[in-house]
Amino acid sequence: MSGDDARVASTTPAAVVAERLRITEIFHSIQGEADAIGWRTVFVRLTGCPLRCVWCDTEYSFYGGDWHAIEDILAEVASHGAGHVCVTGGEPLAQKRCLILLQKLCDAGYEVSLETSGALDVSAVDPRVHKVMDLKAPDSGESRRNLWSNLDCLLPHDQIKIVIASRGDYEWACSMLAEHALADRCMVLFSPVHGAVQPRELAEWIIADRLPVRFQMQLHKLLWNDAAGH
Numbered sequence: 001m002s003g004d005d006a007r008v009a010s011t012t013p014a015a016v017v018a019e020r021l022r023i024t025e026i027f028h029s030i031q032g033e034a035d036a037i038g039w040r041t042v043f044v045r046l047t048g049c050p051l052r053c054v055w056c057d058t059e060y061s062f063y064g065g066d067w068h069a070i071e072d073i074l075a076e077v078a079s080h081g082a083g084h085v086c087v088t089g090g091e092p093l094a095q096k097r098c099l100i101l102l103q104k105l106c107d108a109g110y111e112v113s114l115e116t117s118g119a120l121d122v123s124a125v126d127p128r129v130h131k132v133m134d135l136k137a138p139d140s141g142e143s144r145r146n147l148w149s150n151l152d153c154l155l156p157h158d159q160i161k162i163v164i165a166s167r168g169d170y171e172w173a174c175s176m177l178a179e180h181a182l183a184d185r186c187m188v189l190f191s192p193v194h195g196a197v198q199p200r201e202l203a204e205w206i207i208a209d210r211l212p213v214r215f216q217m218q219l220h221k222l223l224w225n226d227a228a229g230h
Contacts, residue, residue, distance in 0.1 A: 032219035049090035137169035
């Protein structure tokens with residue numbers, strides 16, 4: 001138990017302490033990627049991540065944040081009146097109580113997505129959740145962290161996302177696509193790293209190789225760049 005939890009536990013019932021999460025931000029925006037792109041969405045960004053991908057655009061979520069009771073998180077989500085909720089990070093599964101939040105969001109009737117790195121076990125995630133799971137290509141600096149057993153936990157409504165920073169990353173992604181029959185498992189998304197691979201270049205590679213993948217760009221970056229809260 002952390003120091004914060006220990007202090008709260010002395011004055012608060014254990015059941016309340018057990019359902020808190022450290023949150024970087026909760027905000028209402030437009031989903032910028034994956035199969036829910038374009039939908040008005042409430043984002044719940046959990047604090048903390050054990051990975052350090054070189055192209056990460058949410059480093060501000062690695063540290064800090066504030067503790068929130070899960071019931072308060074649900075109330076904040078409900079206040080925005082959106083049907084879609086995205087639980088993201090950092091790496092949201094680094095906080096074990098994330099599983100409780102995901103279940104309660106599904107129980108409340110939301111379309112729920114989880115953005116996860118692919119480095120942590122996803123087997124206990126509520127099957128109603130749309131998992132958007134990364135496979136880390138070599139130029140991320142974290143490809144050794146891919147937990148390949150996660151592939152067997154994916155459902156048809158889930159998605160595999162591979163972020164591509166070079167031709168080498170692309171070739172690696174193509175080999176993984178074939179070796180693990182990724183497109184037979186669920187939707188596969190190829191996304192270019194901003195400033196590293198030109199979007200048109202990646203699109204033309206996909207067309208030339210007739211890949212069964214979905215090209216995507218991050219819509220929120222086109223609209224708001226990397227501004228927090230979007």
